[in-house]
Amino acid sequence: MRQxxxxxxxxxxxxxxxxxxPTRYHHGDLPRALLDAALHIVKTQGPEALTLRAAARLxxxxxxxxxxxxxxxxxxxxxxxxxxxxSLMAAMRHAAAASGDSPxxxxxxxxxxxxxxxxxxxxxxxxxxxxxxxxxSASPSLRQVATDTFNMLVDAMSDCxxxxxxxxxxxxxxxxxxxxxxxxxxxxxLVDGVLDKPVAEVAEMxxxxxxxxxxxxxx
Numbered sequence: 665m666r667q668x669x670x671x672x673x674x675x676x677x678x679x680x681x682x683x684x685x686p687t688r689y690h691h692g693d694l695p696r697a698l699l700d701a702a703l704h705i706v707k708t709q710g711p712e713a714l715t716l717r718a719a720a721r722l723x724x725x726x727x728x729x730x731x732x733x734x735x736x737x738x739x740x741x742x743x744x745x746x747x748x749x750x751s752l753m754a755a756m757r758h759a760a761a762a763s764g765d766s767p768x769x770x771x772x773x774x775x776x777x778x779x780x781x782x783x784x785x786x787x788x789x790x791x792x793x794x795x796x797x798x799x800x801s802a803s804p805s806l807r808q809v810a811t812d813t814f815n816m817l818v819d820a821m822s823d824c825x826x827x828x829x830x831x832x833x834x835x836x837x838x839x840x841x842x843x844x845x846x847x848x849x850x851x852x853x854l855v856d857g858v859l860d861k862p863v864a865e866v867a868e869m870x871x872x873x874x875x876x877x878x879x880x881x882x883x
Contacts, residue, residue, distance in 0.1 A: 695733045697723040699747060702740050707787040711794055716740060741796050742803040748788030749809040755781040756816055767823040768830075772871045774820050775847040779867040782851035789855055793848070817844055830875075846874045 701722035705714045715737055716730040723729075734740040759777030763769045782789040791797060792810075800807040818840040824830035830839060850870050853859045859866060 694723075694725065694729065695743070697725070698730055698733065698740060699744055702744050703787050703791075706744070706791055711741065711791060711796055714741065738796065738802065741791055741794075742800070742806045744788065745792045745797050746803070746806045746809050748785065748792045749806070749813050751785065751788065752778065752781045752792075753809070753813050753816060755784075756813070760816075760820065766829075767820070767827045768875060771817075771820040771824050771830075771843075772875055774817055775843065775871040775874070776867050778844075778847050779851050779854065779863065779871075783854050783863050786855045789851065793852075814840065814844065843874060846870065 698719050701719040702714055704722060705718055716734060717727050719740060720727050720730050730740070734743065756774045756777035759773040759780065760770045763773035797806070800810065818837050821830060821840045821843065822836040825832045825836055825839075847870070850859075850867065854863055854866070
């Protein structure tokens with residue numbers, strides 16, 4: 665009996681060592697590491713260069729590791745975009761909270777927060793609005809956070825309408841789309857380096873003129 669126990673114990677110890685062997689990443693670290701790697705690839709080589717294999721190599725994990733969290737390239741791009749929208753919402757919310765009491769000031773602040781985010785996080789911005797993410801149907805969570813981000817602008821526009829600062833005969837969502845188009849276009853020009861002007865200066869100018877143009881029509 666004792667001889668049998670002595671024969672079994674080495675196997676049990678080896679099995680125990682295998683079970684206790686630490687993994688390279690703690691729970692929750694691997695997705696973040698892969699997203700950071702994906703962003704680095706987008707920043708240095710462009711979205712077309714991103715693959716799960718390239719992200720795994722840069723993150724220092726096996727080629728099979730990313731598939732525990734992302735089904736394909738589109739899935740990791742969607743995760744990068746979703747992460748970007750959440751950061752964008754935070755930037756817009758912070759800018760609005762730091763603005764004055766006027767609804768129009770808060771509306772402008774939301775636009776300024778948008779431009780500030782885009783120019784501070786160009787890789788995120790390019791993924792969020794790149795052609796690879798034009799169809800968000802495969803990622804309901806991305807579609808939802810993008811909608812929530814746009815609704816921040818709609819809500820700010822509605823506040824201005826109720827205060828009589830923005831014309832009320834048109835839906836707030838339509839006016840928000842007009843405002844977003846202008847702010848997004850400016851952000852894209854700045855991110856791509858087309859405008860050789862200080863970001864804060866040009867953002868102040870464009871948001872001022874844009875939102876003044878949304879005022880009530882005379883006559």
